Amino acid sequence: MSYLSRSPWVLHYDASSCNGCDIEVLACLSPLYDVERFGIINTGNPKHADVLVITGGINEQNREVVRNIYEQMPDPKVVVAVGICACTGGVFRECYNVVGGIDCIIPVDVYVPGCAARPESIIDGIVRALAVLEDKKRRMENAGGKEQAGSPAGGAQ
Amino acid sequence: MPRRIVVPFGPQHPVLPEPIHLDLVLKDEHVEEALPSIGYIHRGLETLVTRREYPEYVYIAERTCGICSFIHGMTYCQAVEKLVDCSVPERALFLRTIWSEYSRLHSHLLWLGLFADALGFENLFMASWRLRESVLDVLEETTGGRVIQGSCKVGGVRRDIPGETLERMRSGLDTIEREAGEIADVFLRDDSIISRTRGIGVLSREDAYALGAVGPTARASGVGIDLRKTGYAAYGRLSFSPVVETAGDCHARCIVRVKEIFTSIDLIRQAIAKIPDGPVEEKPKKNPEGDYFARSEQPRGELVHYVKGDGSRHLVRSRIRTPTLTNLPSLVRMLKGCNLADVPVIVLSIDPCIGCAER
Numbered sequence: 001m002s003y004l005s006r007s008p009w010v011l012h013y014d015a016s017s018c019n020g021c022d023i024e025v026l027a028c029l030s031p032l033y034d035v036e037r038f039g040i041i042n043t044g045n046p047k048h049a050d051v052l053v054i055t056g057g058i059n060e061q062n063r064e065v066v067r068n069i070y071e072q073m074p075d076p077k078v079v080v081a082v083g084i085c086a087c088t089g090g091v092f093r094e095c096y097n098v099v100g101g102i103d104c105i106i107p108v109d110v111y112v113p114g115c116a117a118r119p120e121s122i123i124d125g126i127v128r129a130l131a132v133l134e135d136k137k138r139r140m141e142n143a144g145g146k147e148q149a150g151s152p153a154g155g156a157q
Numbered sequence: 158m159p160r161r162i163v164v165p166f167g168p169q170h171p172v173l174p175e176p177i178h179l180d181l182v183l184k185d186e187h188v189e190e191a192l193p194s195i196g197y198i199h200r201g202l203e204t205l206v207t208r209r210e211y212p213e214y215v216y217i218a219e220r221t222c223g224i225c226s227f228i229h230g231m232t233y234c235q236a237v238e239k240l241v242d243c244s245v246p247e248r249a250l251f252l253r254t255i256w257s258e259y260s261r262l263h264s265h266l267l268w269l270g271l272f273a274d275a276l277g278f279e280n281l282f283m284a285s286w287r288l289r290e291s292v293l294d295v296l297e298e299t300t301g302g303r304v305i306q307g308s309c310k311v312g313g314v315r316r317d318i319p320g321e322t323l324e325r326m327r328s329g330l331d332t333i334e335r336e337a338g339e340i341a342d343v344f345l346r347d348d349s350i351i352s353r354t355r356g357i358g359v360l361s362r363e364d365a366y367a368l369g370a371v372g373p374t375a376r377a378s379g380v381g382i383d384l385r386k387t388g389y390a391a392y393g394r395l396s397f398s399p400v401v402e403t404a405g406d407c408h409a410r411c412i413v414r415v416k417e418i419f420t421s422i423d424l425i426r427q428a429i430a431k432i433p434d435g436p437v438e439e440k441p442k443k444n445p446e447g448d449y450f451a452r453s454e455q456p457r458g459e460l461v462h463y464v465k466g467d468g469s470r471h472l473v474r475s476r477i478r479t480p481t482l483t484n485l486p487s488l489v490r491m492l493k494g495c496n497l498a499d500v501p502v503i504v505l506s507i508d509p510c511i512g513c514a515e516r
Binding site: 013014015016017018019020021022023024026027029030031032056057059061062065091092094095096097098115116118 | 196199200204208222226267289304
């Protein structure tokens with residue numbers, strides 16, 4: 001964990017999940033799994049978040065919502081797709097309203113499999129995402145902050 | 158002169174674990190009207206029934222909702238069993254009852270935690286979720302899954318629970334009951350919880366009945382409907398009385414769920430004591446033909462699964478009526494006239510499960 005130099009904040013959004021993965025994401029916060037020991041805090045505000053944890057696939061109504069949340073997050077940012085629905089659409093990929101996995105709308109850095117994904121694998125996925133986050137941050141610093149440009153603001157909170 | 162403004166609430170909001178959108182029409186801080194709009198998690202899983210064979214659709218039915226997954230699977234099976242002329246063995250019925258009640262325990266403890274969190278009582282959230290883990294441990298040990306169990310099948314259940322495990326579950330219930338008692342005390346008596354919830358979001362008995370409220374939302378307003386009293390699975394052979402409160406406010410809805418935890422523990426004890434020996438599944442004799450409505454009591458209220466078959470391996474239609482969708486009109490009524498700051502608590506008080514509601 002030597003690369004973890006600061007406390008990453010996580011934003012959780014339920015795209016079109018059945019709730020199974022959502023409650024496992026929340027279970028990560030509970031005393032048994034306790035992700036706060038890594039300094040990870042769950043936030044509800046996209047502008048505070050470094051890691052976007054998404055459960056469930058993209059459907060016709062939420063594609064703009066997901067894109068909007070992603071664009072509001074400041075750089076550097078990483079996206080973790082939790083559960084098989086978020087990875088590929090899962091058991092619902094044949095449904096008429098489901099477009100597919102999260103990566104058909106926004107770039108995904110870490111895929112966590114499972115139906116429902118277990119808390120252990122969700123934590124593992126987020127910790128892997130933190131390494132990606134550190135990497136992105138270093139690249140931004142090397143580029144003199146130039147890579148940061150181009151992230152449109154989503155309006156004041 | 159107060160101004161009327163419309164404040165959007167959701168779909169992504171700090172207090173909501175799931176997306177729902179409400180347009181709140183405000184006059185200063187007072188909510189004059191709440192207009193819900195849904196569809197952010199709609200998948201359209203009912204249509205999959207034509208693409209999966211009827212025994213395989215159990216997996217899809219379970220994934221209607223990850224919180225009450227077992228009860229969804231069981232209710233679908235109950236409906237199909239009527240179409241395939243299959244009488245479920247007694248032991249399987251008792252096992253279904255036991256798993257249903259463990260699902261209710263974990264769902265209610267989950268809700269109590271989220272409710273405490275909405276009130277800003279994070280310590281209580283942690284306490285409720287810590288206790289919930291011991292319920293999930295039992296579900297994982299007996300079915301193999303924490304939240305999606307996959308243990309129900311058409312004609313019975315997929316696996317048996319051995320006698321010594323049942324014995325261990327019975328003694329585990331004592332610990333759960335003791336720890337639930339400590340949490341319950343806070344929810345029932347704590348001043349800060351009472352001041353945030355008493356008299357907030359009142360739903361009268363007449364409104365609850367007229368708007369078709371179900372489950373704890375209805376029972377907190379004095380409408381004593383509980384589908385378990387119809388005696389599906391093994392409930393007909395167990396004795397219990399539905400928890401009914403009359404105040405109809407957020408605290409009454411909280412009290413109903415707290416007390417139901419103890420009802421569930423008692424029901425599991427009775428079921429373990431009465432469970433007969435025997436097989437746990439029976440093979441279906443024919444393909445499903447005809448149609449049937451199966452009803453059951455989910456942690457959030459009445460659940461209806463409608464299925465229609467034409468004698469082939471694929472069903473023609475499945476229709477699911479979920480309690481959260483049924484409770485939305487009641488929620489709109491509760492929000493009328495409340496303060497903006499109470500909106501999160503009132504929304505959570507119906508235990509919204511949007512995954513179910515939108516399917």
